[in-house]
Amino acid sequence: MHLHVLLGQRPRASPGPGTGSSGGKIEAGESRHALVRTAGGVGITPTQYYPWITRSYDYEAKYNAQGELESRAKTVKLHFFIVTEWTGEPAGLEQQALSWQNPERVSVGPMLPANAPILSALCLPSVYAITNLHELGEEVFLDRLRSALARGLKMIQVREKQLSAEQLMQFSRKVIAEATPHSAKVFINSDLALAQELATSGVHFSSAQLIALEEKPQGLLCGASCHNQSELTKAAKLGMDYVMLSPVQPTMSHPEADALGWECFSQLIAGYSLPVFALGGMHANDLHLARSHGAHGIALQRAIWNQH
Helix, strand or coil: CCCCEEEEECCCCCCCCCEEECCCCCCCCCCCHHHHHHHHHHCCEEEEEEEEEEEEEEECCEECCCCCEEECCEEEEEEEEEEEEEECCCCCCCCCCEEEECCCCCCCCCECHHHHHHHHHHCCCCEEEECCHHHHCHHHHHHHHHHHHHCCCCEEEECCCCCCHHHHHHHHHHHHHHHHHHCCEEEEECCHHHHHHHCCCEEEECHHHHHHCCCCCCCCEEEEEECCHHHHHHHHHHCCCEEEECCCCCCCCCCCCCCCHHHHHHHHHCCCCCCEEEECCCCHHHHHHHHHCCCCEEEECCHHHHCC
């Protein structure tokens, strides 16, 4: 099943006319009820929704042909929510055109510049699987991978620290071969050169690699592991495509690490600009809980492969 997003044409009187996600101004002191009010502008009442990301965008001052100021420079802060259930039928109550679009293949325009990273983030699935070859063995793992892909898995990270460079390449090729017919994204953990050589969807950096990075590599999606505020800040500054924040709950792989807990997790990413995957002790039924605390989705290394 493909995610679709409702895009609406802005009224001509609005600054920067174009096409974008539905929304409106938030007055001082408002919170989530502002979402319900603004969603009413397209004829719906949200009944299930989640806090998502917050982005800022700078609009330059605009002048007409005579050099007269038409609109002043300003910075807007955009608070996004994911609405998954609602009552009513979407309609352009302000005579604006509406269109359901696949964020990976948008066919309407012109698009507002601020929407480019939003659409890119919407292309990331809500469930992110990390390979577990070390514990399962290749035959069992590949069988579990095929089953997960058949159930709709769309995002996989190859993370096998125990493999040699040659073994990692061969195993990655096998994962890619299974994922490609399902249009699933494959990321390589920590090895940018290998990700580029295999033309994978992206690369995932460790927190140490993130801190050492001076700029985000071009040409592929980039994610990073984060464990604290400073690492989250660095990832946002570099413009990474997503982060994993961990450990949310105790894990078998890092039993000595102090778990963040959901309250701390939520506080760390409040108002954050990048999609965040919750990692550490996750199970498939934790997705709703993670989203309610501001996560884009969940990342799983063991539980995802136990569903067979």
